[in-house]
Amino acid sequence: MIPATYATNAYKLAQNLANRGDKGQTGGDDLTRPDFAGMLKQAVGSVVDQGRAAExxxxxxxxxxxxxVDVVTAVAETQVALETMVTxxxxxxxxxxxIMRMSI
Known part of the structure; x- marks a missing residue:
């Protein structure tokens, strides 16, 4: 299922961040570093592609x-993916x- 895939990918990214140690932001050109914008773009693109397939x-x-049955299944999967993105x-x-409510 798509939502499970998102959760699994998010968990792996979090584990990679936790396992980096104290490298901080001085890691240089680390190509394996998770990119939030890229992950978000991929997730939204996946939902859009799923919607197009349902259509x-x-x-x-x-x-x-x-x-x-195929149509109902595709629409239901798209609905679940969209609800996951909204959540x-x-x-x-x-x-x-x-974060904005925190005092400095």
Whole structure:
């Protein structure tokens, strides 16, 4: 499932960060360093691609070339992926608000 894949990837990235030790930001040109913007772009792109695939199945069903079970499954998977993205967005916004409330 897609949400499980996101969770697994996030866990692996967190483990990589934890295992870096005290390198800090002086690590130089570390190509394996996790890129939040890239990860976010990939996740959003995946949801968009899944939505397009669901739409393609709906069109195929309308023209009689697909089974209704495939269409319902594709739409349900897209809905779960979108709900996961919205939940993650809400968590990021909540974390940002918590950080902004901290006193310096």
């Amino acid at each position: 393609a199945k709906q069109v195929a069903y309308a023209s009689g070339k697909a089974d209704v 993650l967005r809400d968590k990021v916004i909540s974390a940002y608000e918590d």
